[in-house]
Amino acid sequence: MALHLIKHCLWIPKLMYFLRCSPLFNHINFLQKFDDAIRTSLEYILNVHFTEDSWIQCTLPICFGGLGIRTAVDLCVPSFIASVHKTHDLVGTILSKSPEDLEVAFLMEAEKRWKTMCPDIEVPIFPSAQNNWDTPIIKLKHEYLLTSASQHPAEKARLLAILEPESGAWLHALPSPQLGLCLDADTLRIAVSLRLGLDICQTHTCVCGVTVDATGRHGLSCCKSAGRFSRHAALNDVIRRALNTAGYPSVLEPPGLVRDDGKRPDGLTLVPWRMGKSLIWDATCVDTLAPSHVIGSAVEAGNAANIAANLKLNKYKSLSTNYFFVPFAVETLGTFGLDAKHFVSVLGTFLKLASGDSRSKAYFIQRISISIQRGNAASILGTIPRTVSMDEIFFI
Template sequence: MDDTVWRQSSLPVSRGALGTRRVDQLALPASLASVHSAFDLMKQIYPQVDVNCIVSPAISHWQVKSISQPPILTLRSTQKAWDIPIVDQHYQTLLDASSQAERARLVAVSAKDSGAWLNALPISVLGNLLDDNSFRISVGLLLGARLRDPHVCRCKKLVDELGRHGLSCQLSAGRHSRHPALNDSIHRALISCKVPNVLEPNGILRDDQKRPDGLTLIPWQQGKALVLDVTCVDTVKKTYLRGSAGQLGYAAHKAEELKRHKYRDPDGRYLFCPVAFETFGPFGNEASSLIQ
């Protein structure tokens, strides 16, 4: 890890990091919250105490680090109220110093659901237990760390030290296996919700013999069955890079639009839901709605 990667890793999971917080980042918010939460007790013990004299130097130091105004009085006893502005400033500093590709990565990994895998219990029977190498690669991609030595891929393109080429390479074995893995996860989730469904049904919506990824066997809404088609797109692929750097979930939203255009039902027999995910975590709007 270089300094930039190490600084990102110390941010909370909600900001696209590991949540391994640094003591020097937490000390000031913890101290300010502690003093304010104990102020009533301090007044009982020593009525002449002036809390402003105690915390004014610390608040001034906090304002320099966070570049914001102190929280309202009712929130000053909460550590989160003091911590989040510092975290946001730290995150913004990383964004401002990033290239377009790194900015797209940072925006994507800070999405609400992107860090959910870090909070999942590592239970092997549920498929939640990553082996050591998979975990190392996942963390490296999350933080933008160096993963391997540069080399030339079978497709004749250069694989840099960040190792992201495999996320979109046409010859990548992992790229093909992640699609049925996503299908299976959604299939099992629907089954657990008492919604029987089948994978890859024939003769649905398409005239070119291509099959969608799923079909519910009972009506989903408006008396119609739900047809699903899942896709996973690379956040930092050149096609989406510029949009991903400025808009959260840009690649997934575009993929869903493309899927909806392909699967048009002239008879209105089915409800169609494109389910798009990005390699760095964000869900498409319709994927998020379906999962919720």
């Protein structure tokens, strides 16, 4: 909740008026102190320690793989220039001056600073939109992160995966305990650390006997992963509830419906889904950074999920004649496979028609994203050896 309030209410949103209306770019030292304060606050709230690269990533918008915590140093120039151009005609009208005769103090200086920050980029065609001045700065920072990770497949795979829109859906969710969308402190810390590439734990030995490094990523692909079953059950429950809401009542693990090897699909709709055929689905969540997937994931986001989906299609060939099968494959970093994306898009449309809310699809994706993050946290924490608690003190 504290992260949500800082991002949407208490920090840059409170300062944006001053950034747009005054030349604060002439006081970078003051703005830097302001940004240092928010960095310290976030480290306290999230219980993490930012490296320089992870802090750069943190300050990027969510769609560029960050947390959406923007800094005053990054926004001071774009916001001032855009504000001047947006109000230029109105100010001229108020002062009874033609646009050519109206000079705005510090505008030339601000544009020179922007050219210094973005030396090889042309001035935006529509200068009144702050996004047009801000996006080039964001892209340069993201390109720097990709270049820094070019020699490390796991880091490059991570940066590519979090660029996918659905990977950051959990950051857009309203942290409401009543709606089941509020992450506990450990889950939030692990979710942020996985997204930003931060250390999660101390080096230790997993319950399976493998040494776990400080990133804790082994737990995501461990053969004894503690969060695998809970995450799988949560994903199927979200899908079933969404189908029921859209008017397609469904059941999990339908009895009597098996594939060639005797295993059942995860779910079945009790009414036809398309062309008179009922829908069956099988959900899976594969590790983006697993040793067997990391090379492919460093080339294309969603590669691991697409491979898993193709394997599912082959396993359910015998049922595809009488049923419409969807392999719902997602990844631990939040990326959806192509079949899952298409299914979510179609089901999202049905949810919108049933509920009348245009945000129904986004809410559906947020539910799935939250389930993935909780499963990740359970998997990573499950690698830590069990210790004796002090229950005898609290439950005498």
